[in-house]
Amino acid sequence: MDQEDSLKHYNDDTNDIENEGLIDGKEIERYWSERNLSYKGPLLTKRVNTTSQIAIVGSNVCPIESLDYEIIENELFKQDWRSRKKVQIFQYVFLKWAFALLIGLGTGLVGFFNNIAVENIAGFKLMLTTNLMSRQEYFKAFLAYTGCNLGLATAAAALCAFIAPAAAGSGIPEVKAYLNGIDAYAILAPSTLFVKIFGSILGVSAGFVVGKEGPMVHTGACIASLLGQGGSRKYHLTWKWLRYFKNDRDRRDLITCGAAAGVAAAFRAPVGGVLFALEEAASWWRSALLWRTFFTTAVVAIVLRTFIEYCRTGTCGLFGEGGLIMYDVSSATVSYRTADILAVLLLGVIGGIFGSLYNFLVDKVLRTYSIINESGAAFKILLVISISLLTSCCSFGLPWLVGCIKCPSNLSVSCPTIDESGNFKSFQCQSGHYNDLASLFLNTNDDAIRNLFSTSTEKEFRISTLFIFFAAVYCLGIITYGIAIPSGLFIPVILAGACYGRLVGRLFSSISKLDMGLFALLGAASFLGGTMRMTVSLCVILLELTNDLLLLPLVMLVLLVSKTVADCFNKGVYDQIVKLKGLPYMEAHAEPYMKQLVARDVISGPLIIFSGVEKVGTIIHALRMTAHNGFPVIDEPPFSDAPELCGLVLRSHLLVLLKGKNFSRNRVLIGEEILQKFYAFEFSKAGSGKGLKFEDLDIDEDEMEMYIDLHPIINASPYTVVETMSLARAAILFRQLGLRHMCVVPKSQGRPPIVGILTRHDFMPEHVLGLYPHIKPHK
C-alpha cells in the first residue's frame, strides 16, 4: 500500500495550515468512540477539524478540482484563440475526437500487449511445470513453479515499491475519486503508468489470484491524462498541440474515456466499458461524453479484433486462441422452469452474502496490511513474497488432496490435456486420467474461469474439488488484494463466483436442470453484484464476456437479488476503498443530517478577502500564510457605491498575475489591458504539481508597497448561497455543478457582502459532524 508514502509527498510540498490538525488513526478512533458515534475512520489520514476555527478554505492536502470550468482561464483561452488563430476552433473540436481515438488505440494496444505477455510468460511457466510433472519429477516441478512465481512476484513488487507506490492495488478507486474531483498525488503520473502496465503483467503471470481489469482501467486513465497534459515535461515527451486541454472538464472527460477504454480492453467489452464508466467511474455525465466514450471503446474493440485476427495465424507465441468473446457459453441450451428460478434466487441471496463478506474481509485485511506496508519498501516486498509462496503452495499442494478421475470417453479434446491450458490436467495421474483440481489451480485465472464456465460437462469437476477450490480462491483473493502489486478485483471475484455457482449447480442438480456452465455464470454474477454493486454495466459486461443473450433475464435477476442482499450489510468495494484511503469523495446526494443545518453552520473563519485593487504585500502575505486556493474579492468605495462582492480569484491565477509584475504606484483601475501581456495558456491549468509555485515569485520590498488590479482575473459570477440556505440544498448545488468554492452571502443587509466560503471539505461528514457531534450520522 502506497498511500502513506504519497501522503508524505504531498504534505511535504504544501504548507497547509490544516496540517496542525492531522492526528493519527488511533486518535481518530478514540475521538469518534468518545462521542459514541458509529463513524469508522479512514485507513491513513484524517482531516477532522479539531482546530475548528482554522480556515480550511480551499486547502489542498489533496488538490481538489472543479467541474465548474467556465472560469476565466477558459474564457481567456478562447478569446486568445479566436482573435489570433481563427482556424483553431476547428482544431479544438477535431482534437477532442483525435484524443479519443488515441486513447482507444493506446489502451487497446496495451490491453493486447498485456494479453500476449501474460499468455506467453504464464504459459511457459505452466509448460515447464507440466513437463517436469509428466516425468514424475515432482519436487523439481514444485521448485520450478514456485521459483517462477516468486521471481515474477518479486519483480512486480520491486517495481511497485521503488518506482511508483501509487500503482499498487486496483486503481479503480483512485480513478473514481479523480473523476469526483480529487487529484491524489502521482496517481496519473507516467511512472505509475509504466509500473501499472508491467507490474500487472508480472503479477498476473506470477499466479496470484488477481485480475488485470482494475489495472487496465487505471492504465487507460493514465494514458488519457498524459495526452491531456500534453505529454510529460519530465520525460521530454511534449507536443505543442497537446496542451489545448488545460482545463478540468476537458481533462476529466478524457480520463472518463480512458477508464471506459480500460474495461473495454480488459474484457473485450466495448459497451460494457461505456456503462462501467457511466455507472461506476464518473461522477458527472453529459450526453456528449456518452458519445465520445462510445467512440473510444469502439476503437478499442476494432484494435483488439484486428490483432486477434492477426494472431490466429500463430505469430503471437502461445497466444492465439479465442476471439472477441472471452468465455463463450452460448452453446448451452437455455431453458428454465420455476424450480430453476427458485434455485437461482437462492444462489443470488447466498452470493450476495458472500459478496458483502468479501468486502468486509478486504477492508480488515487492508487495515492490517497498511501497518506492514508503512514500515518500508522491504516489508512491502516481503509481504508480496509470503503471499506468493502461500499461493504457490496452495496451487501445487492442494491438488494432491484429491484423487484422479478417469477421462470421459466422448470428448472432442484430448484428455489428459497436452498444451498449457485446457480442462484435463494430468498432474500426478496416470495416463487416461486427470486431476480436476489441478485443471483449476495449475492454469491462468482466465483459463480456470473458462474451464468453470465450460458447458455440457456436468460431472467434470467433483463437488469436493469445487469446494476446495472455492475456499482457496475466496481466501487467496481477499489476502492478495492490498499487497504491493497492481491487482484487479474482478477476476478473483468472477473466479470464486463461478466456482460457487458450479458448486450450487451440482448440489441442486436434483431440482434444477440448468447447465453447469450457466450456473457458474450466474454464480459469478451473484458475487460481482455482491461486491461491486453495479447493475447494468455488470450485466452488459457478462453478456459480452459470455455471449449468452437468452440467459439475460436470469442474470438480471441474480444481480438484483445479490446487490439488494449485500446492500443491507455494507457499501460496494470501491466506495469502501475510497473511504479507507481518506479521499474526500463527494456523494451525489446530501446526507440526511445536513437538513438540520444551514450553510452558515459549517463555514469556519477567518476569511481572507482582497480588495478589487489590492496591495501586493497583502496578497503575498495571504498566499504565504495560507494554502487557500480561492479568495473572494470585494469592491469598496471609490470603485463602487457600497461594499459589494466582486467575485472570486484563484491562487494559481494570482501567482501568474504577480509573476507578470504589472503593478502600479497608486490604487487605480487598470483593466483588461493587463491581460494583453499574457498568453492565455499561461492562465490555463497546469498538470498536477507543475504550475507556478509561490517560491517562484520574486517580489522585492519596493514592489510590496505597490498595487495590483485584480479585476481582469476575477471570476465575476461565482455561485453563491445565502447563509440561511439549508446545508442539504447547498450540498446539492455544490455537487451537481461540480464546484470547488461556493460563496456564502449574508441574508440581511448592512453587513459585509460575504460571510464565508464553502469548499468540499465543509460537506464531508467528518467536518460537519466534528462541528456538531450531537448529530448522528445517518446510515
Added chain:
Amino acid sequence: MDQEDSLKHYNDDTNDIENEGLIDGKEIERYWSERNLSYKGPLLTKRVNTTSQIAIVGSNVCPIESLDYEIIENELFKQDWRSRKKVQIFQYVFLKWAFALLIGLGTGLVGFFNNIAVENIAGFKLMLTTNLMSRQEYFKAFLAYTGCNLGLATAAAALCAFIAPAAAGSGIPEVKAYLNGIDAYAILAPSTLFVKIFGSILGVSAGFVVGKEGPMVHTGACIASLLGQGGSRKYHLTWKWLRYFKNDRDRRDLITCGAAAGVAAAFRAPVGGVLFALEEAASWWRSALLWRTFFTTAVVAIVLRTFIEYCRTGTCGLFGEGGLIMYDVSSATVSYRTADILAVLLLGVIGGIFGSLYNFLVDKVLRTYSIINESGAAFKILLVISISLLTSCCSFGLPWLVGCIKCPSNLSVSCPTIDESGNFKSFQCQSGHYNDLASLFLNTNDDAIRNLFSTSTEKEFRISTLFIFFAAVYCLGIITYGIAIPSGLFIPVILAGACYGRLVGRLFSSISKLDMGLFALLGAASFLGGTMRMTVSLCVILLELTNDLLLLPLVMLVLLVSKTVADCFNKGVYDQIVKLKGLPYMEAHAEPYMKQLVARDVISGPLIIFSGVEKVGTIIHALRMTAHNGFPVIDEPPFSDAPELCGLVLRSHLLVLLKGKNFSRNRVLIGEEILQKFYAFEFSKAGSGKGLKFEDLDIDEDEMEMYIDLHPIINASPYTVVETMSLARAAILFRQLGLRHMCVVPKSQGRPPIVGILTRHDFMPEHVLGLYPHIKPHK
C-alpha cells in the same frame, strides 16, 4: 395531430395573463424574419414575449414541474408520516419497489397483449388475402385486403380523434418533455393510455408503416403515471396507498421506469430499455434510478419470457413462434476484412444522409398535416383513410411490377410459403415460384424485417425488388407519421434501413463477402443512427434484437459514422418534434449567446411580492390577476430588522392554506401550529389538473381584510443568483438542479431584497432573443 386541441383545453382552464401574447404561426414567422434571424417557429403555438413588460413568472400554459422537490410538501409529508405512523417509512421504500414491479408487470402484459393481438388480426387479414389470391380471385383479394386495412385504420383514427387526441404520434417526444419538466395536457391521462394501447394494435394491424415501440414507451409512461397519481379519481380507480408519491421527483422516477419498460416490452430488450431511458428519455438521472429502471425491465423480460414459453404450446392463436430474440441473425458467420470495413463506412455515410433527410421530410410533413388536423376530427379521419388507401394500393399493387422467381431447391422451409408470414409469398405466381416483393409487402412489418435480416439467402431478393420496396417504405414511413394514429418511428426506420442495407450489400457483393442479413442489420443501424442520434442504447437494442455480438464493432462504427454525418444537417427526430410542438424543452447546456447576458437582462416585471404576514385580500387579488406559480415572500420590520428575502411560496400551497381559513384579525405571527390543522397530503402535489383551483376558494368580504401568516408554508431556502450572474451560469444552475423558480437578488445593498424571479421561459431562446434581437442565435 392533436396538439391544437389540447392547447385549447389548457388555454381554456387557465386564466393566464400570457394568453394576450399568443399569436399565430405566421405572425411568428414574420416576427423572426423581420429581425433577420434564422429562428424557425414551432408548429402550433408560440410564447414569444412580445408584450415584454408582462411578467411570465411561473405562468402555466404548460404546467412546468420542478425536480427541486425538497420543498415544503415533502418535508411536511415526512413529518406527518413519522409522527403519526412510524411503520410507514418502510412502506415508502417498499412501495417504490412494488411500483417498479407493477409497472414492469403492467407494461410486460400490455406488450404481450399487443403482440398477440397484432399477430392474430394481421395474420387473419393476410391469410384471407393469400387464400383469395391462391384461388386467383385477385380483385376480391384486393378488396378484402384494402377493406380490412381501411376498417382497422378508421377505428384507430376514430379512437384517436374522439377519445384522446394526445395519443396520436409516437409519444416519445412527449415523455421526453415530461421528464424534462413539461407536463403537457392529457399526455398521461387514462384515456390516452386506453387509446394508445388499442389504437396502436389497430394501427399496426392495418398495415401502416408504423411501429409499436413509441406507443409502448408512452403506454409504459401512462401506466407509471396512473400508479403514481394513485389511480384515476375520474374513473374511480383509487387506492389509498397509492397516493404516497405526490411529489415531482418520485413521479418522474416512475415515468422513467415506465419508458424503459416500454422499450423493453416492444423490443424484448431489457438492457436496451434502461439505456434508452438514460440516453434519450430522461433529463435528470441518478444511480438509484438506474437500479430501479433495471429492476423494472428485468420484470418485463421475465413476464415476456414466461408468456412466450406458454404460447409455444399453440394456445395463443397465430402467435407462437419466436423466442425472446426478435430477429436472430446469430447463425451468420461474421468475418470481415478491410474491404468490408470500407463498404460499411460508405454505408454509414449514406445512411446518415438518408436519416437526416428523413428527419427533414418528417418535419415538413408534420407542418403540412397540422393544417389538415386543425380542421377537425373528420379531417383527421379522412387523412388517415387516404393514407391507408395509399398504403394498401402500394402493398397490393407494387408486387405486380416484378416477375416471379423460381423457388431455390435447397430450402428447409416450404416454398411458396403456406402460412401467413414467411419468406416466400406466392402472390400471383404459379406453384414452385414466389414473388419476392410480395414477401416484403404482404407481411407484417415485423415479418418483413425478419425476412430482410434473414441470413445465408443472398439471392432471395432481387436488386429491383429491394429498390422498389426501399423507396416505397421510406416515403410511406414519412407520410404516415403525423396522422391521427399512435405510430412509432423505430420500425419504419429499421424497415427502410434494413432494405437499404441489403440493397447496398447486393451492389457491393463483388467487393464485400459479408452476409446479406448482416448488411441489412448494418443498414438498419445506419438509419437509426441517422434519425434517432442515439449511440449506446441503439447498439444494445440492436444487439438484443439480433443476438449477434461478433458484429458489435461494426455496428458501433456504423452508428458513429451515421450519427456524425447526420448531426451536420439537423437535430434528432425526437428533439425536432419536441421543438415543433412548442414544448419549452430545457437543454442540458447553456446556449452560447447566454454568455453575453447576465441574469438581470432577462427578468421581466412587475414582480408580485408578499409579506411574511400578508393581508388575505392582497393574496386573493394576486392569485386572481396572475397565473404565477411562485411568489417571493419578504419579511419586513417588525418581523425582521431590515427587509429580507424570506423565501418562496407556491400558488398551490397558498390555495390550500387559504381554503383552511386560518386568518387572524391582526398582523401577528402564528407559526407552525397552523399546519396541525392540515394533513400533509393536502399540500402534496395533485395529479395534472386535479389540485385545488382558485374558483374553489370562498372568501367573504370580511375575511379579505384579515391577515394570514405565510411562514409555515414558505420554502425558506430558494436557490438564488446575484443579478450580475452570467446568464449561462444561471441557466446551468437552473437546469442541473431541475428548478422551477430561481430568485434573482441585488448585487449591492440598500435595494429591495429581490430583483425578480427567473422561470424556465426566461431561458428559452425565443424569450432571450426576443429581448435582444441583435444577438444572433448560435447554431
